Amino acid sequence: MIFSLLCIGAVLVIVVFVVIIAATELKAEKNKGEREVVKNIYIYLVLFATLMMTIGGSVGVFMAIADIVAPVPYHQTFEEFKRFDVEKHAGTDTIDKQASPSEEELKQQYEAMVLAEKEKQANRAKNNLIKSFGWIIIPLPVFIYFQRRLVNKEIS
Template identity: 65%
Template sequence: MVFPLLIVAAILVVVIIVVLVVVVKNETEKGGRDVIKNVYIYLVLFATLMMTIGGSVGAFMAVADIVSPVPYYQTFEEFKRLETEKPRTDTSAPEREITLSEEELRQQYDAMVLMEKERQINRAKNSLIKSFGWIIIPLPVFVYFQRQLVNKDN
């Protein structure tokens, strides 16, 4: 599934390069240097705009994860069953079996759910900071080249 997609992307890149070369060769007599500058400016504008959009989407998703983290997937009944079936690894204690009460199991489960929720929120905060990087870093480059384009048209 990925392999045909890579082939299509490679063919698309080759076609774009061929079109650019043909346009530059045809426009060489008519100010080809300006054409190359325009193509460069538009490519930089496109790349930085895509980076900024991607960062904005990532930031929105991170904020959504902070506001409403994914609920913990394991139910209390599954946790209880797994805890009662867990083999003992403590060899210093006698062979008697230690069983936890329902209340102790519930406290352990609630603590685990709370820790998982906090872990997801911290992961979302980290993702939010990274997404802001994808917005803040290319944005000045985009603004600079946008002004270059506006100044050139005047």
């Protein structure tokens, strides 16, 4: 996400500089080539922007696949979980020992919580993977179209 924002910011800065340069070039040139200069600048800007979007999406895909393949381990240990549960039951002012769960029940609750957290991380990574593919699939046809236009223009 931060990488995408940085790419968009860089593209905007480059667009501003190119527009300023193009404006000064257009003022300097008063012949028929003015339109060609503007067209070329536009094509190169579109190629640059779509290429940056595709690269950003590719990085996002790689990171999402890495999160699916090797998820971040759960950070709370069983001892911390058990201590939190004991502290939770200690504040209830009940002397009844049946209210606090046994060691095996706590272990089952902990395992269920760890499994739920792993599933949540995997689902989040899959969601990010789909979003990152969007950053590749959407600008790629635009890039290919404008690249072919540029190649055809250079041939003729």
